[in-house]
Amino acid sequence: MSVPLLELEDVRKHYVLGNRMLDRLAGRRRELLALDGVSLIVREGEVLGLVGESGSGKSTLAHVAVRLIGLTAGRLKYRGEDLTAKDGRALRPFRERVQIVFQDTGSSLNPRKTIGRTLREALAMRGVARPGRAAQTVKLLDLVGLADFVLSRYPHQLSGGQRQRVAIARSLAMQPEFLVADEPVASLDVSLQAQIINLLLKLRAELGLTLLFISHDLALVNHISTRVAVMYAGRVVEEGLPREVLGGPAHPYTRALLSAVPRGLAGRRAPREPVPGGPPDPSDLPPGCRFAPRCPSAQAVCRERYPAAAQLSPTHRAECHFAAASGAARTAAPHSS
Amino acid sequence: MNAPLLEIRDLRVGFPIADRMALAVRDLSLDVMPGEAVGLVGESGSGKSVTALAAMRLVAHPGRILGGSIRLGGDDILALDERALRKVRGRRMAMVFQDPQTSLNPAFTIGQQLLDTINAHRSLTPREARAEALEALAMVGIPAPERRLNSYPHEFSGGMRQRALIAMAIACRPQLLIADEPTTALDVTVQAQVIALLRRLARDLNLAVLFISHNLELVAELCDRVVVMYGGMAMEAASVEALFSAPKHPYTRLLRQCVPRLEGGQERLLSIDGAPPVLGQMPPGCPFAQRCPDALARCRSDEPPSRQLDGHSVACWVAT
Numbered sequence A: 001m002s003v004p005l006l007e008l009e010d011v012r013k014h015y016v017l018g019n020r021m022l023d024r025l026a027g028r029r030r031e032l033l034a035l036d037g038v039s040l041i042v043r044e045g046e047v048l049g050l051v052g053e054s055g056s057g058k059s060t061l062a063h064v065a066v067r068l069i070g071l072t073a074g075r076l077k078y079r080g081e082d083l084t085a086k087d088g089r090a091l092r093p094f095r096e097r098v099q100i101v102f103q104d105t106g107s108s109l110n111p112r113k114t115i116g117r118t119l120r121e122a123l124a125m126r127g128v129a130r131p132g133r134a135a136q137t138v139k140l141l142d143l144v145g146l147a148d149f150v151l152s153r154y155p156h157q158l159s160g161g162q163r164q165r166v167a168i169a170r171s172l173a174m175q176p177e178f179l180v181a182d183e184p185v186a187s188l189d190v191s192l193q194a195q196i197i198n199l200l201l202k203l204r205a206e207l208g209l210t211l212l213f214i215s216h217d218l219a220l221v222n223h224i225s226t227r228v229a230v231m232y233a234g235r236v237v238e239e240g241l242p243r244e245v246l247g248g249p250a251h252p253y254t255r256a257l258l259s260a261v262p263r264g265l266a267g268r269r270a271p272r273e274p275v276p277g278g279p280p281d282p283s284d285l286p287p288g289c290r291f292a293p294r295c296p297s298a299q300a301v302c303r304e305r306y307p308a309a310a311q312l313s314p315t316h317r318a319e320c321h322f323a324a325a326s327g328a329a330r331t332a333a334p335h336s337s
Numbered sequence B: 001m002n003a004p005l006l007e008i009r010d011l012r013v014g015f016p017i018a019d020r021m022a023l024a025v026r027d028l029s030l031d032v033m034p035g036e037a038v039g040l041v042g043e044s045g046s047g048k049s050v051t052a053l054a055a056m057r058l059v060a061h062p063g064r065i066l067g068g069s070i071r072l073g074g075d076d077i078l079a080l081d082e083r084a085l086r087k088v089r090g091r092r093m094a095m096v097f098q099d100p101q102t103s104l105n106p107a108f109t110i111g112q113q114l115l116d117t118i119n120a121h122r123s124l125t126p127r128e129a130r131a132e133a134l135e136a137l138a139m140v141g142i143p144a145p146e147r148r149l150n151s152y153p154h155e156f157s158g159g160m161r162q163r164a165l166i167a168m169a170i171a172c173r174p175q176l177l178i179a180d181e182p183t184t185a186l187d188v189t190v191q192a193q194v195i196a197l198l199r200r201l202a203r204d205l206n207l208a209v210l211f212i213s214h215n216l217e218l219v220a221e222l223c224d225r226v227v228v229m230y231g232g233m234a235m236e237a238a239s240v241e242a243l244f245s246a247p248k249h250p251y252t253r254l255l256r257q258c259v260p261r262l263e264g265g266q267e268r269l270l271s272i273d274g275a276p277p278v279l280g281q282m283p284p285g286c287p288f289a290q291r292c293p294d295a296l297a298r299c300r301s302d303e304p305p306s307r308q309l310d311g312h313s314v315a316c317w318v319a320t
Helices: A020-025 A058-065 A088-097 A115-126 A130-143 A148-152 A160-172 A190-207 A218-224 A252-260 A264-269 A300-304 A327-332 B048-055 B082-088 B110-121 B126-139 B158-170 B188-205 B216-222 B240-245 B250-257
Strands: A004-016 A031-043 A047-051 A073-078 A098-101 A178-182 A210-215 A227-232 A235-240 B006-017 B020-032 B037-041 B064-072 B093-096 B176-180 B208-213 B225-230 B233-239 B306-309 B312-315
Touching: A004 A058, A031 A058, A031 A210, A031 A235, A047 A058, A047 A218, A058 A098, A058 A178, A058 A210, A088 A098, A098 A160, A115 A130, A115 A148, A115 A160, A130 A148, A130 A160, A160 A190, A178 A190, A190 A210, A190 A218, A190 B250, A210 A218, A227 A252, A235 A252, A252 B188, A264 B216, A264 B240, B006 B048, B020 B037, B020 B048, B020 B064, B020 B208, B020 B233, B037 B048, B037 B216, B048 B064, B048 B176, B048 B208, B093 B158, B110 B126, B110 B158, B126 B158, B158 B176, B158 B188, B176 B188, B188 B208, B188 B216, B208 B216, B216 B225, B216 B240, B225 B240, B225 B250, B233 B240, B233 B250
Parallel strands: A047 A210, A047 A227, A098 A178, A178 A210, B037 B208, B037 B225, B093 B176, B176 B208
Antiparallel strands: A004 A031, A004 A073, A227 A235, B006 B020, B006 B064, B225 B233, B233 B312, B306 B312
16 A cells, blocks of 8 residues: 555534633633544555545644644644644745645635746746746646636636646645645536546656545546545545545445436436435534434444444444444445446 | 427527627527427526526626517517516516525515515405415425414525425416526425426426526436527427437537436546536537537638427537
């Protein structure tokens, strides 16, 4: 197995809510548990697909992974080096190797700078000397499949797909080895999503990039990932190879997610009974397993105790009291529509 | 066959751009039969939402309906005055929008807003109106409706808000529900609930639905027929079965191949080069010609008329 690049060990990110002073005087403490004990390893060369609904903590995890925000507890390591307590200048080398691309192409580029200037500034950050920058910007654009006419354009003059390519080009200016993509195609039209997905896969092949790909779209994650992690209410509830997690899900939440994916004609012929309710409020989590209130197969124990992780194969684990017991059902679970 | 409930013919809607009217909807025709669910599919800027707004006569200034006809149950919607229109909107056809956050007034309870809708169209005693409101909430699966009548929108989750909006839409028992991307802002598992709800309501109330979405797979689950729009034009219209088993228009075909399916099997996603055309910069001829792998010279100069082909209506010079 290849080298671990990014390691999260029991990472917690809690936000204190409300008026701190008033709450403290009243002896109250309301916390939002965005990440509540996440352990995850991203290995060199892999595409880890992270799936979850809103409020599951997947974007918080992305921000922690690139150390845009600090941790409340736990450890963050990159290539074995502990970054948990580092900040500012000490993070510079890490920041050059790890880049992030966001969902919203409209607001992640500076509207007052031309694309050329944005890219040249990124190159300057890496220490590329001024004379070399022009040639390098053209190379970057070429890498993401844009012609050099965009250099003189402003972000608003480009389409959403073109802007996302520029954002990717800018992140590549740092010559990263690890790219975090947080819902990079969620705001794009269907016909443009494939362009960006294919581009990410091309960059992975050509530059050997490692990817953390975050999305709520299971079909997309299944397509792009070499490994999949499913988040629910601040925990990674299941992780494994795509054929394990999406082909034979062991966690009832993963099964619920899978059955919610629209399936065209197949879904029309056999409509599925959707799981009731919605994701829990991360500032008011239920005791025990967080999915228990919605879970069709929840038992008394599920409402009392958070389940330990069940290791189902060397690569497959799930946090469910009955993960192992659902093995028979899993092998029988159809993985086609 | 009986008459269509909603009949749109050669609809043209324009927005002024640089001193001329740019067409957001170009000669669109569409029928929705009583009790039928029709999907209107397209990417952003395809004209699908503008079509829906036009059907409700809600196209906002400076946009204007420039031509064509819209009939609901035989009545000419474009000929109605504001007063007559108010009797149609909400009563005979109702609309649900994408964003349940902004479609509800945050300062009033769900009950007040629901009762306003009911009282605007029906003369009921307060007791009867309340009973209707409760029934509407129960019908859309809101638990403990008595208590929920007194809740404010912020006390509802996104999925619950969309349910409340659907309750308002069906409270006066319209014949047609226009739903514009009603599940796009919702989480995947909640989206599945709302789709199941719409399917059940359509069946139980014999409600016709015009369902607007960018997601073909979703449309196929809910609808009987699909109209695929691009650049303001209906590129292809057919039954869901026909459209999925044998798409005729190159755009429909490509659109299906550029999204991954869960069962996998696609080595590489097909990508359509370029981007959808922008209003005001519409190329001559077929709006898809510039991105179409099958385009002929003619496609770039002449707008393709809609023609019948094996039960599909297709606007394409090339499709066979």
